[in-house]
Amino acid sequence: MLGGFGLCGIPENCISALVEKGVKELTCISNNAGVDNFGIGLMLQQRQVKKMISSYVGENKEFERQLLSGELEVELIPQGTLAERVRAGGAGIPAFFTPAGVGTEVAEGKEVREFNGKKYLLESWLRADFSIVKAWKGDTSGNLVFRGTARNFNPMMAAAGSICIAEVEELVPAGTLDPNEIHVPGIYVQRIFEGKNYEKRIEQRTTAPPAPNGGAMLLKDTAYWQKADPFTYGLLKEFSERMRNNPTKAEEVLWEALSGKKLEGYKFRRQHIIGQYIADFVCLKEGLIIEIDGLIHQLPENVVSDKERTDWLEKEGFQVIRFSNDDILLNRSEVLKNIETILKKKT
Structure with a gap:
């Protein structure tokens, strides 16, 4: 699992390390597939990803090329369902029912039940061998604090991996963070380090013309x-x-x-x-x-x-x-x- 929402909260340092290591045949679970030359897009360029489980993949030409050529196996999931499947994995809930996807290709091969006159799909949890996340700040005990939309998928993914590796913009001594501000407690984090050289790209910049x-x-x-x-x-x-x-x-x-x-x-x-x-x-x-x-x-x-x-x-x-x-x-x-x-x- 790789955290991030759009281009926010992407574990850039860990992805760079994976590219440098050259590990192949990866199944990646992420909300989106990065963009060309950034994020998971770098791993796709090196043919390191065998299967992609995602929600939004519309801004990566290399992803599109590999999908259409049959080089990449892809499972597209409604965004809310993806978030809940990951959350369920971290909470130890094997399956749950959701109305999202009923009557569509998403429902193929899945159990459908009716509750209070409405149909629901049975969806299973998502777990991973490794969850790689990026936080704004963390301490040496693994407690993490996120900012803005980086909080959308990172916290739940931190809990859904057997081993969570967290990179942070600032690593502080244990006891420094206000307990009320911690989004992920250190019990979920097995590895933590302070990253560097973050690009923090803007996915789509929209500005008004000068006055x-x-x-x-x-x-x-x-x-x-x-x-x-x-x-x-x-x-x-x-x-x-x-x-x-x-x-x-x-x-x-x-x-x-x-x-x-x-x-x-x-x-x-x-x-x-x-x-x-x-x-x-x-x-x-x-x-x-x-x-x-x-x-x-x-x-x-x-x-x-x-x-x-x-x-x-x-x-x-x-x-x-x-x-x-x-x-x-x-x-x-x-x-x-x-x-x-x-x-x-x-x-």
Whole structure:
């Protein structure tokens, strides 16, 4: 088994070692088959893979060539089923029923049962001699922490191999990691090492065209973003409307004080789209963004993403200030004074 989702969380160092060793006749279980010249694609180029058990294989020309020529045996599995088969393997569950694939080629040769008027397939677990995963951080006891979508398949694969080999971007002494942040306990990991020279490729880079005249004010105009990237804007708009209709208690309390120009006549918008982000509250005229952070923002991965978000917004000319839920709920008057002071300095 090889962890990773798309090009995120791929055990690059281990794959390079396998290529260098030249081991052949491998059966590989992975969500995807890498791309040309990267990930499992490197192993395919060296004809090291005999069989591929995957879900998404659409971006590897060498994979396509070997499949069509009959050189490579392939078992394609619906992504959710693949994830559950791997998870079942790690949990010691030999089989389970799922509706995915009923009435398709996926169901051929498999038992079908009906539960509550709906048909389900019997799927078996997936286990492997070796599971090779890549984590963001780990300790010398084998405890692992993942970031973002690297967490999709890596943790369950770590549990489903007889021997788990983990490579990490940073290896720290045992006891350093916060137990509440550990995604895979060390009991599942038999080998661990600190990797190096990670490429961290971006699978599909999609960016909006530069704003005319390069001005930050244009980025505050949602019409510009709708015109430049209607798909992204559509997703952001749907999400912002959902958050606007389902505010947290802290957001509700602060909006009651900001709406209708109640704060010294300043006009605020809530859940407003700015570039690729949605600001909790923004005064566009003064370029002030207010973010309200719950406890989830204290997680390491969210601390990093929040900083990236703030850096981008500040680069575009906005000032970003943050308050916690408790700040709003327990000391609203002081929060409003702070906001008012900042606004008056801008005026």
